Amino acid sequence: MPKTALRITREQNFADWYLEVIREANLAEHSGVRGCMVIKPWGYAIWERVQRALDDLIRATGHDNVYFPVFIPLELIEKEATHVEGFAKEMAVVTHHRLVKGEDGKLVPAAPLESPLVVRPTSETMIGESFARWIQSYRDLPMKLNQWANVVRWELRPRLFLRTTEFLWQEGHTAHATKEEALEETRQMLEVYREVVEGAMKIPVIPGTKTPGERFPGADETHSIEAMMQDGRALQAGTSHFLGQNFSKAANIQFQDKDGETRFVYTTSWGASTRLIGALIMTHSDDDGLRLPPRIAPRHLVIVPILRGGDQDGKVLAAAHALAQRLSAERWENEAVRATVDTRDINAADKRWEWIKKGVPLVAELGPRDLESGSVALTRRDRIAEKKEILPIETLVGSVGSLLSAFERTLLEQALAYRAQRTREDVADFAAFQEFFKSDDRTGFVIAPWSGDPASEAKIAALGVTIRCLPYRQSGRKAPCVLTGKPSVTDALFAKAY
Amino acid sequence: MPKTALRITREQNFADWYLEVIREANLAEHSGVRGCMVIKPWGYAIWERVQRALDDLIRATGHDNVYFPVFIPLELIEKEATHVEGFAKEMAVVTHHRLVKGEDGKLVPAAPLESPLVVRPTSETMIGESFARWIQSYRDLPMKLNQWANVVRWELRPRLFLRTTEFLWQEGHTAHATKEEALEETRQMLEVYREVVEGAMKIPVIPGTKTPGERFPGADETHSIEAMMQDGRALQAGTSHFLGQNFSKAANIQFQDKDGETRFVYTTSWGASTRLIGALIMTHSDDDGLRLPPRIAPRHLVIVPILRGGDQDGKVLAAAHALAQRLSAERWENEAVRATVDTRDINAADKRWEWIKKGVPLVAELGPRDLESGSVALTRRDRIAEKKEILPIETLVGSVGSLLSAFERTLLEQALAYRAQRTREDVADFAAFQEFFKSDDRTGFVIAPWSGDPASEAKIAALGVTIRCLPYRQSGRKAPCVLTGKPSVTDALFAKAY
Numbered sequence: 003m004p005k006t007a008l009r010i011t012r013e014q015n016f017a018d019w020y021l022e023v024i025r026e027a028n029l030a031e032h033s034g035v036r037g038c039m040v041i042k043p044w045g046y047a048i049w050e051r052v053q054r055a056l057d058d059l060i061r062a063t064g065h066d067n068v069y070f071p072v073f074i075p076l077e078l079i080e081k082e083a084t085h086v087e088g089f090a091k092e093m094a095v096v097t098h099h100r101l102v103k104g105e106d107g108k109l110v111p112a113a114p115l116e117s118p119l120v121v122r123p124t125s126e127t128m129i130g131e132s133f134a135r136w137i138q139s140y141r142d143l144p145m146k147l148n149q150w151a152n153v154v155r156w157e158l159r160p161r162l163f164l165r166t167t168e169f170l171w172q173e174g175h176t177a178h179a180t181k182e183e184a185l186e187e188t189r190q191m192l193e194v195y196r197e198v199v200e201g202a203m204k205i206p207v208i209p210g211t212k213t214p215g216e217r218f219p220g221a222d223e224t225h226s227i228e229a230m231m232q233d234g235r236a237l238q239a240g241t242s243h244f245l246g247q248n249f250s251k252a253a254n255i256q257f258q259d260k261d262g263e264t265r266f267v268y269t270t271s272w273g274a275s276t277r278l279i280g281a282l283i284m285t286h287s288d289d290d291g292l293r294l295p296p297r298i299a300p301r302h303l304v305i306v307p308i309l310r311g312g313d314q315d316g317k318v319l320a321a322a323h324a325l326a327q328r329l330s331a332e333r334w335e336n337e338a339v340r341a342t343v344d345t346r347d348i349n350a351a352d353k354r355w356e357w358i359k360k361g362v363p364l365v366a367e368l369g370p371r372d373l374e375s376g377s378v379a380l381t382r383r384d385r386i387a388e389k390k391e392i393l394p395i396e397t398l399v400g401s402v403g404s405l406l407s408a409f410e411r412t413l414l415e416q417a418l419a420y421r422a423q424r425t426r427e428d429v430a431d432f433a434a435f436q437e438f439f440k441s442d443d444r445t446g447f448v449i450a451p452w453s454g455d456p457a458s459e460a461k462i463a464a465l466g467v468t469i470r471c472l473p474y475r476q477s478g479r480k481a482p483c484v485l486t487g488k489p490s491v492t493d494a495l496f497a498k499a500y
Numbered sequence: 501m502p503k504t505a506l507r508i509t510r511e512q513n514f515a516d517w518y519l520e521v522i523r524e525a526n527l528a529e530h531s532g533v534r535g536c537m538v539i540k541p542w543g544y545a546i547w548e549r550v551q552r553a554l555d556d557l558i559r560a561t562g563h564d565n566v567y568f569p570v571f572i573p574l575e576l577i578e579k580e581a582t583h584v585e586g587f588a589k590e591m592a593v594v595t596h597h598r599l600v601k602g603e604d605g606k607l608v609p610a611a612p613l614e615s616p617l618v619v620r621p622t623s624e625t626m627i628g629e630s631f632a633r634w635i636q637s638y639r640d641l642p643m644k645l646n647q648w649a650n651v652v653r654w655e656l657r658p659r660l661f662l663r664t665t666e667f668l669w670q671e672g673h674t675a676h677a678t679k680e681e682a683l684e685e686t687r688q689m690l691e692v693y694r695e696v697v698e699g700a701m702k703i704p705v706i707p708g709t710k711t712p713g714e715r716f717p718g719a720d721e722t723h724s725i726e727a728m729m730q731d732g733r734a735l736q737a738g739t740s741h742f743l744g745q746n747f748s749k750a751a752n753i754q755f756q757d758k759d760g761e762t763r764f765v766y767t768t769s770w771g772a773s774t775r776l777i778g779a780l781i782m783t784h785s786d787d788d789g790l791r792l793p794p795r796i797a798p799r800h801l802v803i804v805p806i807l808r809g810g811d812q813d814g815k816v817l818a819a820a821h822a823l824a825q826r827l828s829a830e831r832w833e834n835e836a837v838r839a840t841v842d843t844r845d846i847n848a849a850d851k852r853w854e855w856i857k858k859g860v861p862l863v864a865e866l867g868p869r870d871l872e873s874g875s876v877a878l879t880r881r882d883r884i885a886e887k888k889e890i891l892p893i894e895t896l897v898g899s900v901g902s903l904l905s906a907f908e909r910t911l912l913e914q915a916l917a918y919r920a921q922r923t924r925e926d927v928a929d930f931a932a933f934q935e936f937f938k939s940d941d942r943t944g945f946v947i948a949p950w951s952g953d954p955a956s957e958a959k960i961a962a963l964g965v966t967i968r969c970l971p972y973r974q975s976g977r978k979a980p981c982v983l984t985g986k987p988s989v990t991d992a993l994f995a996k997a998y
């Protein structure tokens with residue numbers, strides 16, 4: 003087996019490998035607060051690039067950013083019965099607004115609140131209350147808002163980026179005059195997620211609708227994009243909810259239409275979170291660490307100067323900075339190439355491996371001998387196993403864009419390939435289904451006909467399998483339901499999920 | 501008295517006028533949660549521009565963005581005694597992580613936490629705990645982090661943007677090997693605040709150091725920039741703290757220096773918040789509403805098409821969009837001019853006044869007659885009282901940059917003028933001092949010699965006056981202390997404050 007940069011490989015232990023990628027790329031770590039993570043500079047820089055990509059499209063589709071309070075009064079969150087039921091088990095509750103010293107000198111909560119406040123797990127109820135005040139007439143519609151915020155859902159089995167008590171996300175909330183328009187919005191925003199996740203992050207996804215049992219609490223429809231991780235498990239990478247009139251009736255959000263009739267609005271909500279970083283890691287990383295799709299990479303190329311402590315060092319550093327400047331003047335995908343010099347006082351080989359593990363697409367080493375020949379030693383993150391390429395500086399500058407494009411293509415192709423390899427569309431009956439999923443390490447996607455019977459979903463729960471979505475793209479085949487043998491009404495995507 | 505767009509003028513009631521500006525510009529409102537505000541699209545768009553200006557400089561000075569948990573364990577926040585004392589009275593406390601239905605069907609908190617969590621009022625203690633783990637050697641220093649986050653300080657007398665229980669801010673936290681370097685960082689970041697507040701927001705400020713009684717809880721030095729609002733009161737617009745070794749000793753943040761000695765680091769922290777929007781409003785707005793400095797304005801110029809419902813409307817709209825496009829191709833201060841067409845279905849005069857009250861620098865009306873003459877009717881936000889200017893479209897396109905520059909200059913000049921008018925440097929003794937500040941509506945800045953005696957600060961508290969800062973710029977005069985007649989050691993800035 004070839005030597006790898008990580009101490010744990012995917013094959014050895016996928017869960018531990020995941021944590022090793024995060025540790026070695028210095029992305030995040032658990033804090034002293036159970037379930038809450040610290041997002042470190044490299045992890046946060048990646049998140050900021052994901053944010054930018056999402057925010058650009060959220061604006062381009064006509065939404066305004068806003069900010070609503072982190073605290074929600076109990077009486078507000080109680081209004082939509084299904085909603086509160088879905089979240090009650092995981093809500094952090096503020097009960098006091100002061101601390102005083104107790105008899106033992108330790109601080110204890112004082113000044114109890116008249117009514118407790120919930121730390122927002124999501125903001126439908128909070129924003130609905132404002133919609134009810136702000137929306138009077140059809141002229142006020144559609145109202146299309148988005149907020150970037152932290153939310154809290156108490157997590158008993160936390161996992162960095164995937165399940166954390168506190169996480170960062172954007173949540174969109176919109177109100178519309180008609181059902182059709184709200185449904186159109188729901189689908190449009192799922193498409194925005196698909197564009198960012200597949201387009202910028204190069205994570206292939208399957209868009210579809212959730213079954214009633216898997217819907218967001220209080221939604222009439224939930225749409226999601228589902229990605230396959232390298233262990234064959236599914237990860238939900240973004241959801242968009244058509245809330246019908248459930249929240250508008252609970253919060254009394256009414257408007258006067260053109261005919262003077264008073265009607266309830268239709269609302270939607272949609273969210274994507276720091277969980278996307280988890281998806282990114284488990285889609286693209288290898289046994290040498292993280293691999294970052296260039297549109298999301300905080301740096302495209304890092305130059306590692308090889309310094310010997312001699313009088314050549316000044317020249318090498320000057321050449322490295324000159325090269326960084328030339329590369330930064332190049333453009334790729336409408337942005338400047340992000341090139342920097344790593345000037346830290348540690349040895350060059352360690353630097354090179356650090357940037358490899360951090361997932362930077364290209365690392366260029368530049369030493370005294372390269373100076374003479376006008377070349378660099380290039381490491382391409384998708385070709386670690388190969389020898390470094392000795393490249394004239396001119397060639398590097400001229401081809402940096404196409405190198406990034408090639409790397410981006412490779413990431414998507416590899417992700418598509420392992421998904422294809424672990425997806426079965428020919429599983430015909432429940433015996434074969436059980437065979438496919440029977441032990442914990444048997445994972446992958448099964449796309450197969452389904453009867454639509456909710457009872458059959460309970461049947462597969464014992465296998466740890468759920469219906470991830472009913473894909474938009476349907477085969478149209480008339481085969482019997484894979485779970486029950488009854489007539490089928492739709493194709494469903496079955497998998498074990500994060 | 502001339503008619504104004506607002507129903508309340510500054511002279512009538514400054515506090516009510518402030519709220520009226522916010523209401524009419526649609527910036528924010530109180531939520532159902534006591535002390536928490538909802539920041540609406542226009543208010544949030546302004547905040548995003550302030551954020552961008554700050555973030556650019558925070559990065560340019562070598563800081564990395566990160567994210568730390570919103571919850572802080574009690575045992576952590578207790579570690580620095582002065583710090584916790586300063587914040588204990590205003591901390592929101594999470595005590596439970598679940599809700600269940602009580603006997604009356606109402607939700608009640610369940611699953612009490614073993615140890616309560618505080619919703620962060622600021623993150624020195626939380627980040628200090630990580631510094632202690634991350635910093636081992638002098639090679640790890642300086643460590644320079646920043647986070648954009650929401651914080652909570654329970655507020656009994658809330659006021660939109662100025663004092664809210666929850667607010668948005670950035671908080672910088674750095675660790676250094678030497679005292680000198682930490683002091684240099686403290687001053688550098690105050691200068692960053694000055695650059696954004698004075699440079700981009702056009703709010704003139706006086707930088708200086710706080711007296712011991714006015715310092716951040718746990719700081720050895722607090723530096724601040726102080727602005728004068730139009731009612732003559734001071735507003736602290738940004739603070740930067742030299743924390744010495746207080747937090748490093750409390751959290752045990754040690755490093756090995758080059759000689760192998762183990763030492764405690766020196767830390768700093770610095771923050772600026774949504775309070776800046778309050779400062780913006782009270783510095784630049786007039787009795788017609790908000791006035792936005794162009795670098796912070798979400799839009800520079802709004803085109804209001806005058807539509808009569810006839811067959812000319814199509815042409816007018818087309819011309820309006822063509823003009824917006826031409827203006828958007830112009831650049832001002834290294835950015836594209838932000839020009840849009842207001843196509844909403846309401847009448848043109850209402851639109852014009854709405855944009856005036858929202859503070860947009862330029863409003864251009866374009867009707868069928870203007871189409872023939874190739875001109876627009878321009879309203880300059882700094883010259884509302886004058887007649888609209890009829891301007892050839894070519895002239896507008898050619899001069900939009902200089903119009904914005906002129907507007908920006910006017911805002912700063914007017915702010916400097918009212919500050920100069922209400923600042924006295926010749927108040928010589930306590931009798932004159934009392935005379936200056938004696939009633940609640942007697943406000944303004946007094947810059948005068950001070951003895952440095954803390955007891956004398958208590959003496960002026962009864963007047964509602966505090967020492968805002970000891971200005972960096974000192975007169976050097978040897979006159980006796982204005983409060984005590986004793987020998988003075990410094991000039992101090994005295995004022996009533998927000």
